[in-house]
Amino acid sequence: MMELFKVGGSCPDTNYLFMGDFVDRGFYSVETFLLLLALKVRYPERMTLIRGNHESRQITQVYGFYDECQRKYGSSNVWRWCCEVFDYLALGAIVDGRVFCVHGGLSPNLQGIDQIRGIDRKQEVPHDGPMCDLLWSDPDDITGWGLSPRGAGFLFGADITKAFAHHNALDLIARAHQLAMEGYKLMFENLIVTVWSAPNYCYRWVPISCIPCSRTEDSSSTSCGNVASILELDEHLGQEYKVFSHAPPVSSPFVSYWLKLSVSPRMYAQYPQNVHRRTISYDSPWSCRYIHLCFFFVPIDYCSRIPSTVASAHHRLCITKVMYYY
Amino acid sequence: MAAATSIPQHKISESPNSRTIEIGDWRITAQTNPISNAGECGALQAVLTGMPLPEMTFGNNSLELEHIPSQWKYSFRAQDALKAVKFGELQEGDGGVKVGYSEAWLRSRTGPLTDLPMPKTMTTKPYDWTYTTTYSGHQESSDISWQAADSDNTSHTIPLAELTRQDPILFYAEIPLFEDELHDNGASHLLVRVRVMPTCLFILLRFTLRVDNVLFRTFDSRIYHSFSSEPPLVVREISGWEAPYDRVKRQLPKRDDLTPMTDPNWIAKVLTGMPSEVTQRAGAGTKWRGLGTKLEIAVLKP
Numbered sequence: 001m002m003e004l005f006k007v008g009g010s011c012p013d014t015n016y017l018f019m020g021d022f023v024d025r026g027f028y029s030v031e032t033f034l035l036l037l038a039l040k041v042r043y044p045e046r047m048t049l050i051r052g053n054h055e056s057r058q059i060t061q062v063y064g065f066y067d068e069c070q071r072k073y074g075s076s077n078v079w080r081w082c083c084e085v086f087d088y089l090a091l092g093a094i095v096d097g098r099v100f101c102v103h104g105g106l107s108p109n110l111q112g113i114d115q116i117r118g119i120d121r122k123q124e125v126p127h128d129g130p131m132c133d134l135l136w137s138d139p140d141d142i143t144g145w146g147l148s149p150r151g152a153g154f155l156f157g158a159d160i161t162k163a164f165a166h167h168n169a170l171d172l173i174a175r176a177h178q179l180a181m182e183g184y185k186l187m188f189e190n191l192i193v194t195v196w197s198a199p200n201y202c203y204r205w206v207p208i209s210c211i212p213c214s215r216t217e218d219s220s221s222t223s224c225g226n227v228a229s230i231l232e233l234d235e236h237l238g239q240e241y242k243v244f245s246h247a248p249p250v251s252s253p254f255v256s257y258w259l260k261l262s263v264s265p266r267m268y269a270q271y272p273q274n275v276h277r278r279t280i281s282y283d284s285p286w287s288c289r290y291i292h293l294c295f296f297f298v299p300i301d302y303c304s305r306i307p308s309t310v311a312s313a314h315h316r317l318c319i320t321k322v323m324y325y326y
Numbered sequence: 327m328a329a330a331t332s333i334p335q336h337k338i339s340e341s342p343n344s345r346t347i348e349i350g351d352w353r354i355t356a357q358t359n360p361i362s363n364a365g366e367c368g369a370l371q372a373v374l375t376g377m378p379l380p381e382m383t384f385g386n387n388s389l390e391l392e393h394i395p396s397q398w399k400y401s402f403r404a405q406d407a408l409k410a411v412k413f414g415e416l417q418e419g420d421g422g423v424k425v426g427y428s429e430a431w432l433r434s435r436t437g438p439l440t441d442l443p444m445p446k447t448m449t450t451k452p453y454d455w456t457y458t459t460t461y462s463g464h465q466e467s468s469d470i471s472w473q474a475a476d477s478d479n480t481s482h483t484i485p486l487a488e489l490t491r492q493d494p495i496l497f498y499a500e501i502p503l504f505e506d507e508l509h510d511n512g513a514s515h516l517l518v519r520v521r522v523m524p525t526c527l528f529i530l531l532r533f534t535l536r537v538d539n540v541l542f543r544t545f546d547s548r549i550y551h552s553f554s555s556e557p558p559l560v561v562r563e564i565s566g567w568e569a570p571y572d573r574v575k576r577q578l579p580k581r582d583d584l585t586p587m588t589d590p591n592w593i594a595k596v597l598t599g600m601p602s603e604v605t606q607r608a609g610a611g612t613k614w615r616g617l618g619t620k621l622e623i624a625v626l627k628p
Contacts, residue, residue: 053510054510059510061584062538062584062587062588063510063588064585066582066584067583067584067585070582070583076582108443108444108445109442109443127427127430127431128427128430128431128434128435128442129434129442130442136509138509140450142448142450143448144445144446144447144448145445145446145447145448146447146448146449146450147447147449147450148455148509149450149452149453149455150424150425150428150455150508150509150511151424151425151428151429151431151432152424152425152427152428152431152432153431153509154447155450178381179381179382181361181362181363181364181367182363182364185364201382224360224361224382225359225360225361226360226361322500322591323495323498323521324489324490324492324495324521325519325521325530325591326486326489326490326528326530
């Protein structure tokens with residue numbers, strides 16, 4: 001995320017809109033989300049956060065955020081409070097009335113953006129219904145609506161997208177939710193874009209190929225290697241995609257791992273109504289110059305970040321255990 | 327140290343994304359690259375007649391095993407593993423599953439009291455979205471064939487005792503072939519590992535599947551060769567296990583910590599530790615044909 005801010009400029013000099021999935025799969029979900037929240041509370045007009053499907057109790061218990069909170073705080077309190085804040089996150093946002101942003105996609109039960117405003121969103125992400133669709137559906141090269149082969153979840157085609165854009169006077173729908181190898185993926189004659197802002201997306205620590213007697217570790221051997229991007233909109237809503245790759249490993253891992261936030265995480269969880277009041281509502285006009293749309297996910301770079309003394313011992317043990325598989 | 331194995335002569339060559347060991351009559355090459363880019367994915371998808379690819383397809387990764395005198399070549403590649411994934415209507419034996427909440431999801435839109443009418447949906451070509459594959463590597467053209475192992479022949483097994491001995495590892499590689507997170511409904515991984523010791527080589531190709539609140543699957547293909555076997559003998563053991571999600575979840579060391587369920591090694595340990603009537607016969611009731619164990623050998627005549 002710090003690399004992303006270098007590419008796009010720091011907040012509040014730059015306005016940001018993050019399209020969800022702030023937590024899970026990395027080792028810094030806590031720091032990432034709390035930093036975004038801190039920026040949101042400090043610069044409410046310059047930071048917008050909308051909900052992703054990972055901002056949910058169910059998902060975070062499986063994909064890492066719950067576990068991270070337990071390890072860092074010794075209890076599940078911070079996780080519970082963050083989940084309460086997740087319930088308040090908006091389901092979508094509009095930039096200057098013309099660019100609609102949502103984490104997943106469209107819903108067969110929502111034709112107008114006004115209908116989204118009518119959803120009672122202050123709840124856990126349900127397994128079905130329009131609120132679920134907004135965070136889970138995907139565009140696909142089909143006509144009309146499709147049913148996911150998994151048995152739940154919608155796919156929507158170009159005609160559906162065009163109708164929604166026309167009905168709501170939109171130039172672009174920006175969304176996230178799916179890996180885009182080149183950082184972003186435009187579809188349906190550039191009417192919808194998937195923005196992916198997590199470079200080198202490897203969501204768990206993988207012991208890297210190495211021979212004890214010779215080579216030093218080479219993390220590229222099991223890396224995903226994809227690039228990421230942010231979408232920059234200027235004052236005329238002209239689009240520019242800024243592509244970037246992962247940050248180089250940090251030389252002093254100890255400091256970067258124990259990122260000290262000066263404000264207690266409890267503060268944000270206790271004042272969800274602040275966040276709610278100051279959340280950019282669907283129709284509040286943006287008078288900002290530059291707006292960045294990002295899909296955020298924490299990339300892993302575990303090996304370079306844990307304190308070096310712990311790293312080498314733990315690392316060696318893991319390597320041995322894994323290499324003598326049978 | 328007299329009983330310790332002496333290190334045979336071998337040569338290791340390396341380039342940024344490729345490593346090779348030449349030892350005795352064998353050459354083993356491991357290629358590890360980042361995931362396939364959009365162009366490569368398009369080409370691969372065309373080869374697979376349009377089946378959607380896993381989110382992370384390592385199309386340029388491979389493991390190749392060559393026995394020089396007999397020209398026998400055995401390889402592991404994502405493209406071939408994906409060819410074995412069912413593309414089309416899933417039939418009995420394919421082990422098709424739906425996500426845990428699919429019935430509730432459908433009912434919410436089709437029940438008599440629903441206020442969320444279901445739109446007309448077009449059917450997209452079905453395929454096994456879990457990417458379950460019974461691929462166990464493939465042989466490049468050769469007239470050497472696999473035969474069932476002879477239970478009376480002690481060399482027709484994979485010797486655990488030799489493999490758990492911590493002999494020096496001359497060459498090791500861990501090569502992912504594909505990974506997919508099933509749209510946040512679980513995880514599907516295919517990974518191949520090789521290690522070469524002074525006395526033998528050993529490969530494990532492991533497919534691991536977790537579908538949240540539904541089931542777990544592991545499909546292992548093990549390839550073992552002892553350098554002292556004469557004529558050269560390769561042993562291949564193919565095994566599949568499956569169990570309902572809740573049965574595996576009950577074995578978590580800490581009830582609230584679900585992270586072991588994301589570790590393919592932990593999943594395999596649990597599945598193989600459960601009685602085989604459960605994991606290799608009943609499974610999770612999907613009638614998947616991958617259950618069971620098969621032991622085969624190939625004799626490499628020069």
